[in-house]
Amino acid sequence: MSEQLLPQAQTQNREAGQSPALEIRIENLYKSFGRRSVLDGINLEVHRGEMIAIVGGSGNGKSTLLRLIIGLDRPDRGGVLVANHESVGSPLVDLSTLNATGMESLERHWAVVFQSNALLSGRTVGYNIALPLREVQDLDESTVRRRVSEVVREVALDPDKDLDLSTDQLSGGMAKRVAIARALALDPILLFYDEPTTGLDPEVAGQIQHLMGSVHQSKSASGLARTTLVITHDKDLLYRLQPRIIMLDAGRIFFDGTYEAFSQSNSPVIRPYFELMPKLHQRLNGPVDPPEKQTPS
Numbered sequence: 001m002s003e004q005l006l007p008q009a010q011t012q013n014r015e016a017g018q019s020p021a022l023e024i025r026i027e028n029l030y031k032s033f034g035r036r037s038v039l040d041g042i043n044l045e046v047h048r049g050e051m052i053a054i055v056g057g058s059g060n061g062k063s064t065l066l067r068l069i070i071g072l073d074r075p076d077r078g079g080v081l082v083a084n085h086e087s088v089g090s091p092l093v094d095l096s097t098l099n100a101t102g103m104e105s106l107e108r109h110w111a112v113v114f115q116s117n118a119l120l121s122g123r124t125v126g127y128n129i130a131l132p133l134r135e136v137q138d139l140d141e142s143t144v145r146r147r148v149s150e151v152v153r154e155v156a157l158d159p160d161k162d163l164d165l166s167t168d169q170l171s172g173g174m175a176k177r178v179a180i181a182r183a184l185a186l187d188p189i190l191l192f193y194d195e196p197t198t199g200l201d202p203e204v205a206g207q208i209q210h211l212m213g214s215v216h217q218s219k220s221a222s223g224l225a226r227t228t229l230v231i232t233h234d235k236d237l238l239y240r241l242q243p244r245i246i247m248l249d250a251g252r253i254f255f256d257g258t259y260e261a262f263s264q265s266n267s268p269v270i271r272p273y274f275e276l277m278p279k280l281h282q283r284l285n286g287p288v289d290p291p292e293k294q295t296p297s
């Protein structure tokens with residue numbers, strides 16, 4: 001297997017015996033669609049600087065949880081509280097109490113890399129990366145251009161060649177780099193990825209994992225460590241980035257711990273999923289049928 005990229009970063013806080021500031025607190029979260037209960041009492045605390053991977057079989061509510069955390073959807077019960085980086089040292093803010101302006105002030109410090117990349121079709125790479133800088137951050141044109149070139153270099157694309165490419169011409173790996181560059185341009189303190197490597201071949205997936213590791217380790221302009229939350233079925237990503245792993249099953253958090261504990265678990269829920277991960281990782285983008293139930297051996 002390839003080398004681990006972040007083993008130390010994840011242990012530093014634990015060894016120092018400190019408890020870094022909370023970025024997200026999820027309290028007793030419930031969500032159903034019609035009669036289907038998807039999240040059934042989720043409690044979770046995410047500390048600043050952590051990299052967290054949310055795993056679990058298809059249909060277990062990972063993307064639903066992400067949508068609730070970033071305020072794209074509302075829970076039926078329970079709350080999502082997040083750090084307010086506009087006002088350093090203030091208490092966590094409950095998303096349900098915010099109006100649109102309040103939400104925007106939190107979102108200014110977040111970036112989301114969607115599974116589909118959500119790039120505008122028929123537009124150039126440069127246009128896509130610049131758009132949130134123009135619309136969200138309202139920067140002047142020369143600052144926008146400089147920032148776009150910087151982040152394009154950071155994701156190992158070439159500003160002289162690649163900025164004018166249409167997003168329709170990009171390979172899967174390049175499109176993912178562009179989506180990460182667009183996220184990075186916003187200098188996020190909280191970074192969310194939904195299945196960033198699904199459908200990519202192993203070499204390209206490895207490059208994206210590497211990029212995610214270096215983005216995570218780079219500090220934001222405010223000097224704060226970045227916090228990364230990634231939904232994934234990619235076993236290699238878990239091994240290389242050594243995130244704290246949260247496994248969802250039957251609407252609950254079934255596992256919360258290290259890669260080592262996860263990979264060595266003989267739990268009849270974890271083991272079959274761990275074995276199935278390469279197959280789920282290879283699926284093409286978009287929803288798939290849930291994996292067949294496996295009988296634990």
Ligand SMILES: Nc1ncnc2c1ncn2[C@@H]1O[C@H](COP(=O)(O)OP(=O)(O)OP(=O)(O)O)[C@@H](O)[C@H]1O
Pocket residue numbers: 033036038056057058059060061062063064065287288
């Ligand atoms: N807007 C919606 N309306 C109705 N049902 C929904 C909606 N969003 C999600 N669901 C259902 O909720 C369940 C969880 O979906 P979700 O997309 O969160 O799963 P997931 O863990 O992300 O799966 P995958 O690994 O396939 O991406 C699924 O049964 C899905 O069909």
Ligand SMILES: [Mg+2]
Pocket residue numbers: 062063064
């Ligand atoms: Mg999903």
